[in-house]
Amino acid sequence: MMATFLSCSVLHATARSFALARALTTAAPAVTLASGQTTTLPRPERVRRSVFNVPGSDERKLAKAPKLNADSLVYDLEDGVPFDKKDKARSLVYDALETVDLGRSERAVRINSIGSGLELADLQAVLPSSQLQCIVIPKVQAAKDVQFVDVMIDAVAPEANRANIRLIACIESALGLMNLRKIATSSPRLDGLIFASEDLCADMGMVRTSHRRELLYARSAVVTAAVAYGLQAIDLVCIDYKDHAALAEESREGREMGFTGKQAIHPGQIELIHEHFSPSSKEIDFATRIVEGYRAHAAQGVGAFTLDGKMIDMPVVKWAEKLLAKAQWTMG
Amino acid sequence: MMATFLSCSVLHATARSFALARALTTAAPAVTLASGQTTTLPRPERVRRSVFNVPGSDERKLAKAPKLNADSLVYDLEDGVPFDKKDKARSLVYDALETVDLGRSERAVRINSIGSGLELADLQAVLPSSQLQCIVIPKVQAAKDVQFVDVMIDAVAPEANRANIRLIACIESALGLMNLRKIATSSPRLDGLIFASEDLCADMGMVRTSHRRELLYARSAVVTAAVAYGLQAIDLVCIDYKDHAALAEESREGREMGFTGKQAIHPGQIELIHEHFSPSSKEIDFATRIVEGYRAHAAQGVGAFTLDGKMIDMPVVKWAEKLLAKAQWTMG
Amino acid sequence: MMATFLSCSVLHATARSFALARALTTAAPAVTLASGQTTTLPRPERVRRSVFNVPGSDERKLAKAPKLNADSLVYDLEDGVPFDKKDKARSLVYDALETVDLGRSERAVRINSIGSGLELADLQAVLPSSQLQCIVIPKVQAAKDVQFVDVMIDAVAPEANRANIRLIACIESALGLMNLRKIATSSPRLDGLIFASEDLCADMGMVRTSHRRELLYARSAVVTAAVAYGLQAIDLVCIDYKDHAALAEESREGREMGFTGKQAIHPGQIELIHEHFSPSSKEIDFATRIVEGYRAHAAQGVGAFTLDGKMIDMPVVKWAEKLLAKAQWTMG
Numbered sequence: 001m002m003a004t005f006l007s008c009s010v011l012h013a014t015a016r017s018f019a020l021a022r023a024l025t026t027a028a029p030a031v032t033l034a035s036g037q038t039t040t041l042p043r044p045e046r047v048r049r050s051v052f053n054v055p056g057s058d059e060r061k062l063a064k065a066p067k068l069n070a071d072s073l074v075y076d077l078e079d080g081v082p083f084d085k086k087d088k089a090r091s092l093v094y095d096a097l098e099t100v101d102l103g104r105s106e107r108a109v110r111i112n113s114i115g116s117g118l119e120l121a122d123l124q125a126v127l128p129s130s131q132l133q134c135i136v137i138p139k140v141q142a143a144k145d146v147q148f149v150d151v152m153i154d155a156v157a158p159e160a161n162r163a164n165i166r167l168i169a170c171i172e173s174a175l176g177l178m179n180l181r182k183i184a185t186s187s188p189r190l191d192g193l194i195f196a197s198e199d200l201c202a203d204m205g206m207v208r209t210s211h212r213r214e215l216l217y218a219r220s221a222v223v224t225a226a227v228a229y230g231l232q233a234i235d236l237v238c239i240d241y242k243d244h245a246a247l248a249e250e251s252r253e254g255r256e257m258g259f260t261g262k263q264a265i266h267p268g269q270i271e272l273i274h275e276h277f278s279p280s281s282k283e284i285d286f287a288t289r290i291v292e293g294y295r296a297h298a299a300q301g302v303g304a305f306t307l308d309g310k311m312i313d314m315p316v317v318k319w320a321e322k323l324l325a326k327a328q329w330t331m332g
Numbered sequence: 333m334m335a336t337f338l339s340c341s342v343l344h345a346t347a348r349s350f351a352l353a354r355a356l357t358t359a360a361p362a363v364t365l366a367s368g369q370t371t372t373l374p375r376p377e378r379v380r381r382s383v384f385n386v387p388g389s390d391e392r393k394l395a396k397a398p399k400l401n402a403d404s405l406v407y408d409l410e411d412g413v414p415f416d417k418k419d420k421a422r423s424l425v426y427d428a429l430e431t432v433d434l435g436r437s438e439r440a441v442r443i444n445s446i447g448s449g450l451e452l453a454d455l456q457a458v459l460p461s462s463q464l465q466c467i468v469i470p471k472v473q474a475a476k477d478v479q480f481v482d483v484m485i486d487a488v489a490p491e492a493n494r495a496n497i498r499l500i501a502c503i504e505s506a507l508g509l510m511n512l513r514k515i516a517t518s519s520p521r522l523d524g525l526i527f528a529s530e531d532l533c534a535d536m537g538m539v540r541t542s543h544r545r546e547l548l549y550a551r552s553a554v555v556t557a558a559v560a561y562g563l564q565a566i567d568l569v570c571i572d573y574k575d576h577a578a579l580a581e582e583s584r585e586g587r588e589m590g591f592t593g594k595q596a597i598h599p600g601q602i603e604l605i606h607e608h609f610s611p612s613s614k615e616i617d618f619a620t621r622i623v624e625g626y627r628a629h630a631a632q633g634v635g636a637f638t639l640d641g642k643m644i645d646m647p648v649v650k651w652a653e654k655l656l657a658k659a660q661w662t663m664g
Numbered sequence: 665m666m667a668t669f670l671s672c673s674v675l676h677a678t679a680r681s682f683a684l685a686r687a688l689t690t691a692a693p694a695v696t697l698a699s700g701q702t703t704t705l706p707r708p709e710r711v712r713r714s715v716f717n718v719p720g721s722d723e724r725k726l727a728k729a730p731k732l733n734a735d736s737l738v739y740d741l742e743d744g745v746p747f748d749k750k751d752k753a754r755s756l757v758y759d760a761l762e763t764v765d766l767g768r769s770e771r772a773v774r775i776n777s778i779g780s781g782l783e784l785a786d787l788q789a790v791l792p793s794s795q796l797q798c799i800v801i802p803k804v805q806a807a808k809d810v811q812f813v814d815v816m817i818d819a820v821a822p823e824a825n826r827a828n829i830r831l832i833a834c835i836e837s838a839l840g841l842m843n844l845r846k847i848a849t850s851s852p853r854l855d856g857l858i859f860a861s862e863d864l865c866a867d868m869g870m871v872r873t874s875h876r877r878e879l880l881y882a883r884s885a886v887v888t889a890a891v892a893y894g895l896q897a898i899d900l901v902c903i904d905y906k907d908h909a910a911l912a913e914e915s916r917e918g919r920e921m922g923f924t925g926k927q928a929i930h931p932g933q934i935e936l937i938h939e940h941f942s943p944s945s946k947e948i949d950f951a952t953r954i955v956e957g958y959r960a961h962a963a964q965g966v967g968a969f970t971l972d973g974k975m976i977d978m979p980v981v982k983w984a985e986k987l988l989a990k991a992q993w994t995m996g
Contacts, residue, residue: 082638116643174559178513181842204559204590214588217552220881227838227868256878258868306746311780414970448975506891510845536891536922546920549884 192232388421856896
């Protein structure tokens with residue numbers, strides 16, 4: 001199988017370049033600055049190997065958040081917060097956004113689902129923070145669920161922060177799966193899709209198995225839509241947080257399927273997830289040779305060249321540069 | 333894996349509630365009574381754990397139908413009837429509909445496929461019966477196949493019975509799979525989708541295996557579309573009717589994937605299928621606690637509450653009530 | 665499982681007949697002859713069990729092409745040709761098309777992908793050949809990629825050859841998968857879809873495994889779209905060309921899933937692939953009985969009849985005639 005793997009690594013560039021070319025086009029959106037001027041800022045794509053939820057009403061857990069080192073730290077207002085503590089959670093989460101230094105971790109918030117009747121108050125509570133970087137929208141069933149949040153950001157968030165806020169849509173219902181194309185193309189702010197297995201399995205009346213065969217179709221559909229439209233794909237959470245062998249197997253499988261990251265439910269899962277979803281030395285080596293080869297040829301006025309039998313042109317070079325940036329992040 | 337299973341059961345309510353809320357909205361369609369008045373009648377959803385075909389031209393098998401105890405008993409005019417016995421079968425099936433007491437079993441008829449040239453005579457023969465409860469439409473390739481039957485019901489069925497007739501569409505071709513979304517939303521009369529493996533495998537040139545991997549995509553696609561649009565999903569028939577171990581494995585797998593029932597080809601399969609597709613004691617227990625919890629909170633004027641960490645609101649309560657009604661049916 | 669397999673073979677006819685009826689309708693397109701007259705010519709469907717690429721710039725390999733006996737021989741201008749040898753390859757391929765007798769093998773050309781900036785020169789180089797029979801289009805992402813080639817054929821190919829040129833679209837990106845329906849129905853010239861695993865795995869960031877589970881969704885999606893719209897489905901290449909056991913397993917699996925052929929990367933793979941993708945003796949026997957039964961009944965003025973419990977009508981008879989024609993080819 002070495003031959004196959006090598007081949008995949010080597011071929012990584014050409015085909016992927018299509019999605020990447022698109023991704024790169026939207027990677028630097030026009031930004032309306034506080035001055036009213038519109039400009040385009042280079043924005044490094046956020047690396048999200050791990051996505052970790054912290055219950056917004058739990059002060060003890062909120063206090064521990066800065067030490068978790070998750071790529072994306074999600075203050076949860078939804079399922080992690082009992083119905084009678086939603087208001088308390090909104091207040092605590094706003095304060096955490098404003099005052100807590102999460103270091104390299106993304107400052108995200110999971111609101112209640114669109115249609116729950118709770119989402120408006122959630123957004124009004126957290127959007128005013130100038131530190132908010134991402135809204136995770138649960139139970140997305142249609143493009144309009146994402147677009148509602150999009151519009152709210154433009155209406156409520158501080159003008160200087162609007163261009164910084166990214167969106168992640170959770171796919172956790174059969175209807176969400178049927179509408180994947182429209183959801184994935186719903187907003188230029190959308191950065192990724194989360195495959196949320198527990199609620200999906202409930203919605204579909206599925207019974208989870210250890211071989212996960214019942215989820216293969218849905219997981220594949222989510223990765224396919226994500227890659228097709230330049231989004232990240234975040235895989236299911238491994239519920240049994242004590243079983244690191246299961247976590248490793250799931251992580252490996254998710255990586256094989258094309259997922260770019262994975263949800264974590266326990267701090268002890270984060271490091272292992274990072275290991276699995278970081279660029280491999282083989283990928284780093286190939287990307288390095290692409291960038292070096294490109295510079296050498298460009299110095300001679302040649303734009304495209306052949307490396308390991310594959311044509312290397314600008315989209316491939318940009319893919320390589322991006323992979324090296326990601327590799328640098330994962331080592332930092 | 334216990335943790336995962338429990339979690340799924342517990343979470344069953346929230347996400348599933350979306351599909352259920354939709355299902356409940358359409359569960360009581362406007363009914364035009366014989367008097368000409370239009371009204372809305374509560375209609376309990378038909379439970380269809382087992383769907384069993386009886387050849388319409390076989391008098392001996394027709395006579396045995398009342399004893400089968402299948403949830404849905406389908407008088408077959410299609411593949412079970414030789415070409416030169418179609419007329420005889422139409423007549424026998426009409427008589428059986430009118431005169432035979434099937435007890436709790438649904439009185440359904442499978443017509444020949446739309447476009448076969450036989451379907452019009454089939455419908456003209458059976459729609460006049462005031463006892464008909466369901467038409468099973470084979471080889472559905474597009475929404476118009478379902479809509480044709482829909483229109484025929486309004487034109488031919490006795491006015492008093494029109495609101496009682498439900499439709500089930502069989503997905504058994506690649507084109508049917510490509511058009512799943514439109515088929516699943518083709519008619520308010522549509523109650524379910526049948527995954528018909530034998531004809532699908534023929535259409536696609538597939539070769540059936542004992543591991544059924546070649547069918548995973550198609551079966552998953554059918555369940556997903558069914559759940560997304562509030563329909564039942566009836567799984568493939570287990571051809572080898574003597575192999576109860578295979579039937580049990582298939583039933584378990586279908587249940588894991590989200591199917592709500594399964595076709596039976598032999599009377600000896602029905603009881604085992606019913607066992608697999610009945611609500612589990614765990615589900616019944618959870619639903620009971622939801623309904624009781626709701627009543628207790630409602631008595632105090634509280635509409636939503638938290639149970640096992642999940643928010644319980646009206647759609648969840650309705651899901652629980654429905655599950656308990658199904659449980660009651662399965663025990664009756 | 666014998667029962668199931670038999671059943672599938674027996675049922676092969678009815679459902680498949682739908683796709684076949686459509687396929688047959690388009691199998692004899694209106695042809696504009698050199699004289700300017702339009703006519704309809706019966707065109708036997710090209711059998712493509714094996715598809716084999718020969719690098720267009722490699723004179724040694726080009727010289728060996730006539731001995732390969734692949735059903736479809738593809739002169740490659742894309743990945744098999746270094747960037748600085750594209751012009752040389754175009755010239756060599758045009759000469760090969762015009763002068764080399766490939767016997768029963770199809771004379772196809774793989775151009776560079778639409779949008780690469782190389783495709784126009786490729787088409788201008790090879791379309792003028794009156795011997796060209798097929799264009800393989802790599803990295804198809806949307807219907808317009810196919811339609812561009814369609815229009816180029818009408819503009820550049822010799823008038824007498826325009827109706828002879830067929831198209832094959834390679835699905836090797838997530839976006840191609842999302843657009844399968846539109847791609848599969850993009851042109852009446854389209855004969856088939858190739859599932860190109862290596863570039864797909866690169867595009868999606870997948871890691872190939874020996875069990876190929878990560879590819880199941882994508883392969884199934886390609887077969888489903890192909891069958892739904894009357895196209896051939898050509899499966900992935902087995903990279904490790906020395907491992908004939910792996911090739912046999914992959915071929916068997918592809919056949920089980922409904923693929924009609926497979927790419928070959930080494931001459932030593934072709935014969936084994938042909939064995940797996942030829943009609944089985946069981947299919948030939950069944951088709952023979954259909955055709956004989958039809959003739960016997962037709963002699964008595966009967967158009968449709970029942971065989972092994974299945975209704976046999978014209979679409980089924982045409983399916984049987986086609987299968988027998990394919991069987992004859994594979995033996996020739």
